[in-house]
Amino acid sequence: AASQRRLEDFFGAP
């Protein structure tokens, strides 16, 4: 099954 990713996996800290 597909698992839910978190936003930090894609967007970094400013």
Added chain:
Amino acid sequence: MFEARLLQGGLLKKVLDSIKDIITEGNFDCSPNGLSLQAMDSSHVSLIDILLESEGFEHYRCDRNIPMGLNITNLVKMIKCAGSEDIVTIKCEDKPDNVTFLFESKDNDKISDFEMKTMTIDDEHLLVPDQTYTAVVKMPSAEFQRLCRDMAAIGDTVNISVTKEGVRFSTTGDMGTANITVRPNPSGDQKEEERTEVQITEPVSAGFALRYLNSFTKATPLSPTVTLGMVPNLPIVVEYKIADMGHVRYYLAPKIED
């Protein structure tokens, strides 16, 4: 100090309705450009990005950047006390312990002021890159709301596939499956806000949790249209433009096969 006067106070109620199911607190950043908010839900799966530009206010003064940390549940309670036609003024000092909300009735026969305590909130800002979306879908916001609600009745996850033929929403649950395809119709007789438009450079497909998408559709009263932006293996953006004012945008991380 910060002072902003909004003629259409009802707009604030709509903006708060669009975020209150997702976040419980947030830093409203007051800057000379406008009032903005970036906040993630507690599980860091979705992110809200709001911009209310200074030009959209009848009066706007902001001498320096001020983070205004507010409890959203309490803010909703206070803003509910304003009439939907009221003019709302938001005021605070440079390092505010309190924020003042002033509500004036349209006929100027009733004036109320409410003071709310601010709170210190740890910033969890993320850098959302300015990206070119592989697929952009613009459709009536009410249609998208209906579609997300219908999909959620069947399954928990929706697969959104965009090709130049249209957008296909698919879900599977215990009772069965559902597929809804929305086709672009830009050459019809519809008004602009009733059209579905698809712009793609390559087909994109990804799965997203319907629970979040359904929460995003609480922004439907803000705009007659919604825009979905997708890039393979990146969060989807769901944008509601607020006329002459800015936007409410939501980012949602995809579900990816392990």
